[in-house]
Amino acid sequence: MKIYSAEDVRRLVPMPAAIDAVRQAFLDLAAGHFVLPARQIFGDGAVLVMSAYHSPTGTAVVKKIGIALDQLPAIRATVIWTGAGEQIVADGTSITTLRTGAVVGVATDLLAPAESTRLAMLGTGAQAADQVRAVLAVRAISDVAITGRNLQRARTLVSALAEEFPAVKFAPGTSIDEAIGDADVICCATSSPTPLFELDALPARVHVNAIGAFRPTMRELPRSLLADASLVVVDxxxxxxxxxxxxxxAVNSGTLTPPDLVELGTALTTKPTPTARTVFKSVGIGPQDWAITAVLAAGPK
Structure with a gap:
């Protein structure tokens, strides 16, 4: 058995490699190469168990997640990966934030304007840094506005990322409308029960990623955006x-119907040409965890 700490995961799986691995996993999913049981949810979302089996390689991953939104870190997880005669146990918290960032990188690369230079990051929690890293990996972003309810947390995150990306201008703030008014890409990573903004606060051409609302009682995006978007992609x-x-x-209100939603694997296969506003909504699925852990299993390049 091989055991990987959070530091090991970060050292062995840089964000560009994570994005490539997650992109291929979604292509494999679209091709029918994964067996993907429904996620098990316990305690009103306090504990999640998710798994995936990759039939071409005969490998599988299982992840247990504990979520406590009133604590830091809010997510604590463990990942177990099994292959032919090999087993890996890895820090699932780092894998979760990395793979969630990576899938946003995949979607942003597919859907955001090629000339994007401005990113608005809404949320300052554990997921935020990897959301920024992923977008910076696929677009030549020069300006990042980081917005949260707590200005000090926004400043702390800005300070850490500015040291990591010295060529990028970072600005902290608490006004969402100011942050998104001229953004090319928006990332939402909050636990908000109500939409973070209204449609008229958005530019006419913008790509929006939303990864924070993972329960039916949560909503980061307004219904009007989902109605207006030229393309709504889900994991x-x-x-x-x-x-x-x-x-x-959106479905219950009749704003959207299930056929209006495009799965990411399908979008990667068919290569849409986005116009106007686009949305990517992710709740996270097992093949993402499998992809990151498979990179660990493959060892250093």
Whole structure:
């Protein structure tokens, strides 16, 4: 058995490698190469168990997540990966933030304007840094506005990321409308029960990623944005219809129908040409965890 700490995960799986691995995992998912049981949810979302089996390689991953939004870190997880005669146990908290950032990198690379230079990061929690890292890995971003309810936390995150990316201008703030008014890409990573902004606060052409609302009672995006968007992409339709508050609300209200939603693997295969506003909504699925752990299993390049 090999055991990987959070530091090991970060050292062995840089963000560009994570994005490449997650992109291929979604292509494999679209090709039918994963067996993907429904996520098990306990205690109103306090404990999650998710798994995935990759049939071409005969490898599987299982992840247990504990979520306590009133604590730091809010997510604590462990990942177990099994292959032919090999087993890996890895820090699942780092894998979760890394793979969630990576899938946003995949979606942003596919859907955001190629000339994007301005990113608005809404949320300052554990997921935020990898959201920024992922977007910077796929677009030549020069300006990042980081917005949260707590200005000091926004400043702390700005300070850490500015040291990591000295060529990028970072600015902290608490006004969402100011942050998103001229953004090319927006990342939402909050536990908000209500939409973070209104449609008229957005530029006419913008790509929005939303990864924070993972329960039916949560909503980061307004219904009007989902109605207005030229393309709404989800990681997996079944998961979005069961867990995403925004998608559930939009479908129940008649704003969207399930056929209006495009799975990321399908979008990667068909290569859409986005126009106007686009949305990517992710609740997270097992193949993302499998992808990151498979990179660990492959060892250093």
């Amino acid at each position: 997996r339709l079944e998961a979005a219809l069961e867990e995403s508050g925004e998608i559930i609300d």
